[in-house]
Amino acid sequence: MLKKPRATSSPALRYFGDSRSRSIWQWQLMIGITVLAIGLGVALLTPARFGDWRFSVGVFAILALTIIALAVPWHRFGNGGVFVLPLLDTLAIALIALGDTAAATFLWVFPVAWVASYYSVGILVGLMSLIAILRITNLFLLGLTVETTINMVILLITLSFVGVSTSVGAERNRSSRRLLRGQSDRLAHALQRVNEQKARTRRLLDSLDIGIARVGAGGVLEVSNRAFHAIFDIELGAHSHPTRAVEYRTRRGEPVPNNETSIARASRGELFADEIVWLFGIDGQWRAIKTSTKQIDHGTVTDDGLLLIVEDVTASIDPQAGQEATRRSISHELRNPLTAILGHIDLLLERDDLLPSVRDQLDVVEHAGTRMQTLIDQALATPGKREEAGVEFDLADVARASVEAFSPAADTAGVTVDVRLDEPLCVCGDAFRLRQVVDNLVGNAIKYAQRGGRVSVQGLRPTDHEVGLRISDTGIGIAAEDLPRIFEREFRTQAARDSGIPGTGLGLHISHNIVIAQGGRMEVVSEPGQGTELTVILPALQRNPSEEHVPFEGERA
Template sequence: MAEPPIPDAPPRDHTAPSRWNDPRTRSIWQWQLVLGVAVAAITVVIVLLTPQAFAQPVFTAGVVLIVVVSGLTLAVPWHRVGHATVALVPAVDIAAIGLLAWGSDGQLSILWIFPIAWISTYYTLPWLVAALSEIAVILTVDVLLTSVTPARAVHLMVVLLALVFIGVTITTGSRRTRAFSRLLERQFAQLELTLRRVETQEKRALALFNSVDTGLARVDRRGVIRAANDAYRRLYSIDDVSHAHPAAAVEYDGYRGEPLPPHETMVARAARGEIFTDHRIWLFDTSGQWRALDVSTSAVGSTPDEPEVTLLTVRDTTAAVKAQEEKKTLTSVVSHELRNPLTAIVGHVDLLLDRDDLPADAIERLEVVENAGQRMQRLIASVLETNKPTAPPAHIVDLQRIAAASVDAFRPAAQTAQLTVEAAIDGDLLVAGDAFRLRQAVDNIIGNAVKYTPRGGHIRVDARRVDGQIRFAVSDTGIGISATDVDRVFEPYFRAETARDSGVPGTGLGMVITREIVQQHGGRLALTSALGRGTTVVVHLAAHGSEGTE
């Protein structure tokens, strides 16, 4: 049964919903329908067993009245009717049941339970007293106008007392239910108000979280970034912190040094719960700029229903580092430029002091100048020694580490695309070169294989030493390139037709840059492809220690 309307609800106006969708109207229909079905069933039984009952006009009038009231119930727009008017329906039902039970032994008087239950559920105690009074009047008139027997009088009294008990019980329960309902409504309103306050506080905290220039990220023990502010997202070029692909920006151990392996990245260290302060790393972002970052971590308190997290704090100190370097450069330049004229001054003073015709006071003044000049020379020499740029070390790069780190970085993206990645990478793959540039080339080759291989495809990464050379090869079962487009792959901004049709974004510069990097390292790059069958890219580099690489 649909939830009944609240008894003290205000009358519905003309803007109320249609009666077919009004819960109050449906509730009235259902109550009347229950009584109508009960009377119809009883009428059928009486017709079959005691048809002579219909010889009594009073019984027939009761049945007709129930039918008429039920029909009117379906026709009246109850959403426009006041609360007091609705009470007429159970009141008329009481009278109709009185006609059905008139002059009988009181068996049909049990039907009064329906209107009494209706009134007890939706109306207060005075309404129940009025309904019971109506029944008492009907019973009294019935007893007075028909034969009176002790048994019949006792039976009618029992019926009246039972109805009183049922009505009072239902009224008390309904009153408690309404009170509990109002209490729940107040609590719900209070809870809704509290939720709105919490949401407002969360919005303010988020606005503050995103307003700071320092990058902030919360990392759980699984290495998942649970939240990151705008500064962190900008630094690492992250649109969605839950995305499975590796960050486009790559962390390095130093300026143009080697990329950090996956287990040594700042997120990985934060996931292990490591606590450190102002750890300097270098980030190569998607715009091709180097950024000096000072990274710190701190523990964040957790609750039983929230995983343990570590707060990652990233400060961009590129400007300060550049300013420091520029200061050193300026100091060196100024000191170097001062040394030349100062040397000339001291030299000429020495020449004057070698003369024998100078008066004593002139010699004394020239010695003061000479001592001051020598002190300045020592100061300049000290500054130049302090700010002397150190020669860059000869970089011997382990291609095995670069290839393995690149495969690990792209493996989540491959798993998301349901690709199988097979890596066969030997050790002792040392080459002389720039680790950063070589990582760029390796990332471009493996990244293209992941991007242009459909779901369920296979990618193989092979790196080994062959006859004094390092052979690095990546093959895939991707969309491939047509024979007419293969020769144009190394043209700037050219994209093969299959790449354009795939919908994968690109600039047409990846392979151009990759070949330039390989050539700068004295190597060569070859690309073979078949339309719909895949692509293979092979890079040959001179191994460190072989002839011509010392």
């Protein structure tokens, strides 16, 4: 009975790409090359041997079978069709042996080993019986003697040993392969279950309103849910500290040093519960956050890190925050339909077939819509009354604090940050909003500089009445056609999208609005592949030289 061959991946698979076909080639080539070598040796040493038609026919039959084996599409034949090859090889070797070349009988090792490797014991016994019949017939034709009888017995015993050993070894190999395939299938199934469980856990975590993250060494967020990303203003795909949201001990109070933030403390394994910190996010909003850490492994701090649990409790601590959020949400929702209305009005005004009266009416609607859009922008960008009062502070101190906060991110990204803030840059304005601007620009510069790049933060005085901060990088740069639009809301350059670097397109828009509201301006110079240079210019603080600068309450020492 034939042993079932291993199924190929596709019935239409070409024979030269089929492992089964390659195995047939290997066996037949071994026989063919061996017989070819014997034929060449005989041709050089005793060419008269080819005068025996039996020897010549046997040799050329083997070579012909080898050529045919390389051309036949074996993936279309079963094991029964393949068995024809070793059977014909056996008969051809018998012809070679009849041609006064008794030693050629040991060539039967090849077809015997071939059949033993891929066929059942019954087929192997049948082949051995055929060889015995051929050999006995040959002995009776040539004359039976004691020596030829002994040689025949030795030959049959040797071939039987080779066949049995090969058959046992092949069966063990097949059993091992079946075992490995079974284990591989079980591992693949187990991995699939793990991935499905991981996906279910991720969906469960993302459905929670509280933020949860597993914090590893160095502040790496190994696992974090959607609420955690929203609270700490973390971009999709980012897993390192610091986040873009600045942490403060109290509202508009002292900034928390980078090594004392909630994430940094959790990375060191510190345990704390229900501690309140304030976050100043990229959207310019203050949020009161209740933070706690939990041990993962039965009360023992392990290499798995800690769970950091955060909850936005702004509404309960600051009732006005809920009203502010509602106002901003309504303003934001009004923006989308208003933008659509103004867009269609622009399209109508471009038509040449409008009556003058209709055009005048559309102009009125456009002016009203533009005014409403301006009011909405102000509602979205203007901070609360408590934040409107300006304070005196040093912009250089704000920049140093921002660079210090982003140092771990720069180290992780392999970016070198060069700071040149040698003189005070005194201004009067909203220090917290301008810190947001600096954080946006420094964070973007590090992000787009990429590994091996450089970022420069430099103070400057364009005029006697102005101070500035120039932040440049050696990153991907901005194309000339994109420069006029970089301050538009949610605009991202094609190069940034193609690079796969995460972003929302809000940072520069918000930063530009803040700088304009502070009476300043922003300038940008960029070249694709060479980097970008962004400069923030603000009115300098005008005062008498004898006046002593008093730091604002949130300024770093």
